[in-house]
Amino acid sequence: MKCIGRYILLLMAMFSFAFCANIPEKVSVQLQWKHQFEFAGFYAAKEKGFYKEVGLDVDLIEFDGGSNTIDRVLSGDVTFGATYSTLIYRYLKGDPLVLLANFFKQSPLVLVTQKQFKLPSDLKGKKVMVSDTTVNDAKLLMMFKKFDMNESDFIAVPPSFDLQDFIDKKVDAMTVFVTNETYQLDKKGVAYNVLDPSAYGVRFYDLNLFTSQKELREHPQRVAAFRNATIKGWKYALKHKDEIIRLILDKYNTQYKDYASLKYEADQIKNMILPKFYPMGSIDPKRVKEIAHTFISLGILPPSTSLNLDKFIYNTVPDDIGLSAEESNYLNTKNVITYCADPDWLPLSAIVDKRHIGMDADYLSIISGRIGRPFHLVLTKSWNESLRFAREGKCDVLTLAMVTPKRKEYLLFTNPLLNIPLVLVTGIDKGFYTNLMELSDKKIGIVKGYAYIELFRKIYPDIKLTEVESVTKGMRMVAEGKLFGFIDNLTTAGYLVQKEYVGTLKISAKFDENLVLGYGVQKSQPQLRSILDKTIATIDEETKQAIASRWTSIKIENGISHAVLLKILLVVLLVVLIIYYRYRKMSTEKNALEAISMIDSLTELFNRRKIDRLIDSEVKRIRTKGCFSLILIDIDNFKNINDSYGHDVGDIVLKHIAQILKSSVRKKDSAGRWGGEEFLIVCPDTSKEEAAKFAERIRIAIENESFEKILKVTASVGVAEYNRENIGDTSLIRRLDKALYDSKRDGKNRVTVAL
The missing domain is CATH 3.30.70.270 (Reverse transcriptase/Diguanylate cyclase domain)
Known part of the structure; x- marks a missing residue:
């Protein structure tokens, strides 16, 4: 009997263990506002069973109008939170927070103004309904700062969250979300203007998923599971918007919205997430630092604030680009990747106010998001200095570099990222050159250290090549008549001609040689080269074209008059040139060159x-x-x-x-x-x-x-x-x-x- 009793007890224990093992862990999420499509990914993850698949029972808590989301997470009242870029400010002030994922690549927060106010400067002395804290309004205040205004230049009205106050003209402007309130204004036929800080270069993240460092330290698997399931939910929600809208109407419609308003919100939110250009939930450390610099610029944070984000941005190694175990291990030991770039090569690359900009920076931002590691710029003053730093091992990566025998001595090169024709820029009064031997004895500029110098000296020995420090200096010397011409790639040459030298310089010849650009990686880091190769392969042509269009087109912002518009020549180059024509007759090449401009x-x-x-x-x-x-x-x-x-x-x-x-x-x-x-x-x-x-x-x-x-x-x-x-x-x-x-x-x- 004792044996039978023990056997029964063992069976009961095993059953009890199995039963407990299948009970999902309870966690909670504090949302930053009331239920609406803004949180569609969370609803999809819960209702489609994505949270349950990873062993989580998730409670979604909507905003009650008074509690502070960040404080609730820090106190342990809730496990996770979704909030605004205020999160970055709180971390830099010392709060132990971790940014797990970002979903809105730009904030939908804007100012709507009465119809007569068209610029931020028009609101001087006017009533503006904003939030009750400077931190929450940092994005708007930065926009005002660009017009030499601060919060003392307008009358701040405490928020009522009632759009009727604007409709009744009790205020001249108020903060709204373009995902929601503008739809209501349009529906009611109210005339208004929109002042969007992003149109003035102020880009804040929104809908940031976060937790406490304590939660990550004690439950790392739970954090990873919750993050991945939420990202899966967002991907599903954007692909099945109609289904999720009906789900909200059925189970989460505490604001009593109708289908049309939720459909409008869903379409707007897709524009905030930009899923074609950014991996879902990705975080760009450079953007986070830009937001931090905004807080410093406004005096909200002191200039001495440390911008070390190592403990703030959640480290994750992606599994969707086919990394090997060796490559994943490499990333696990690599917190940051340093790189050197060309400081004066727009639109490809430039360093302005210690910030890297251009097509190169955009590509690095995408790569950073996909491998889950930040890239840190090593400041240099010239391309020649960047080459020297790479040779001395001061940077892990040399960006947008061409392979040469000398460089292969100390660098491993990735597959090409860009392939751009080389062209000649001359004064507008010069002809088009189909026979490059006509350039014999002509003084032609080229940037010192560029890979194709040796190549050109071999192919065109009679051309007098003069090395200059930068593209900017070379183009200026042509405009001043100190050089007959200047050689560079089509993208850069055309960008500068149309931006600064319309009516002065032109593209006069195309060479048979192309500029083939990839990344050079230190020989001691072969895993990084293969990681970059795999990541580059995931960047599709649509994304490449979007990056090219962003840097080779002119944006017209608010406040420019028609008189000014009529004076601007909106001329943009063909970034992809006529490679298929390279063996055609010289006369065909001449016509193609003329067509460029x-x-x-x-x-x-x-x-x-x-x-x-x-x-x-x-x-x-x-x-x-x-x-x-x-x-x-x-x-x-x-x-x-x-x-x-x-x-x-x-x-x-x-x-x-x-x-x-x-x-x-x-x-x-x-x-x-x-x-x-x-x-x-x-x-x-x-x-x-x-x-x-x-x-x-x-x-x-x-x-x-x-x-x-x-x-x-x-x-x-x-x-x-x-x-x-x-x-x-x-x-x-x-x-x-x-x-x-x-x-x-x-x-x-x-x-x-x-x-």
Whole structure:
């Protein structure tokens, strides 16, 4: 009997252990606001069983209007929290916090103003409803600082969280989220303007998932499981927005929202997360430091504040880029990766105010997010110094470097990241060179230390190469006549020509040689080279194009007048050039070179410079006979599209419009991007009556076009005819501008013909 009893007790113990082992661990999450689509990833992870799969029973706690999320996590009242960039301030003040993941790559917090206020400076002396703490309003205060304003320049009104106060004009401006409140204002037909700090370069993270250092220390597996399940939930939520919206309506709708408002919020939040460009939940240490510098700049934190983020940013080695055990072990022992870059090579790379910017910096940001390790810039004053530092082992990585025999002595090179043609820049008065032997005895500049110096000296021994310290200095010497020309890659040369030397310098020749760029890694770190190779392979062409577009297009921000816009030549280079033409006839290459400076790379229409030439040609032609008409098209409310949906969506709209124009114009017509959101069509031998009908067809086509995320886009149009009788009456563009202005004034979305 005793044996049987013991056996029964053993069975009961085993059953009890198995039962307990399957009981999920209870954890809680304090949300930063009330239930809405802003927390869709958490709902998806809970309701689709992602938390349960990793052994967690998660309680989602909505904001009660009074408690402090960070304090609740630190006190142990809740396990995890989701909050604003205030988290960074609290950590730098000494609170033991850990940032586990970031979901919103830009904050949806903006100021809405009454219609008459268009710039931050317009709010001097006005009533502005903001939060009750300086830290919470740091993003807005930094925007005001760019207009030489501080919080004493406006009347701060404590928050009521009631949009009706703005509608009733009790305040001149108030903070809102573009994911929610702007929808309500639009629905009620309230006129307003949006002042978005991100449009002025102030970019804050939002919806930051965090916990305490104590929780991470005592329950590292639980933290990792919760983080991974939440990221999985967000990926699911964005792919199944309609399902999650209905889930919120059914189980989490404490704010009594309707389907339409949640759908609007969902679309806006996707623009905040930018899943095509950033891995879900990724953290860029450079962005975190930029936010920290904002707190310091505003005096919220002292200048002496240490920006050591080692204990703040959660270290995780990703498993989605195929790392080997050896590579993962390497990352586990590598807290930070140091790198040297070219300090003067925009748009590829530059160091400004001790910060790395350019396409190179964007690529490193993506790589950092995907391998879970920060990159630390080693400051240098020239490319030659960067080379020397890499040779001396002062940096782990030399970025955007070309392979040479000398460099291979101390560096391992990754697969190429960029492949860019090399070109010659000369004065505008020089010709186009198809036979490079014509450059014999010419004094040509090239940056000291660049890989292709030796190559050029072998291939073109008669060209007098002069080494200069930087691209900026080389271009300036050409403009001043001290050099005949300057050799560099197409992307950099074109960027500087269009940014600083329009009408002074031009691209006059293309070489057969290309600049092939990758990363050089110290020979002692072969694992890092293979990690970078695997990560580079995950960067798709769409992401590469987005990075190129960001640095080779000009953004028009709030407050720039039409007079200024008409003076700016929005000319952008083709980043990818005509490699397939390299064996064609020299005459074909010459035509291709001339085309470089005539095409807008975003829309692939003619640019302002080309359109100006076409107009000049028409003016000369009609002095003897005939006429021509111009059609000027301006997208209505385009600033609101950029403010509400982001510049990426704005670019999509511009591309759509360009396609409509390409498919609509006749063979004899020429369409181009005139500036910002304006397009111009040159119509030879066309009367104003014909042009007006043509313009109306285009207006209707734009109105009927389906645009991603945007319900409707319209355009206002001005038309003007020019002939021998009226060509000398007044400025060509002034008459056309007046017609466009009349269309705007009379309600937009219409065609007006100049008298």
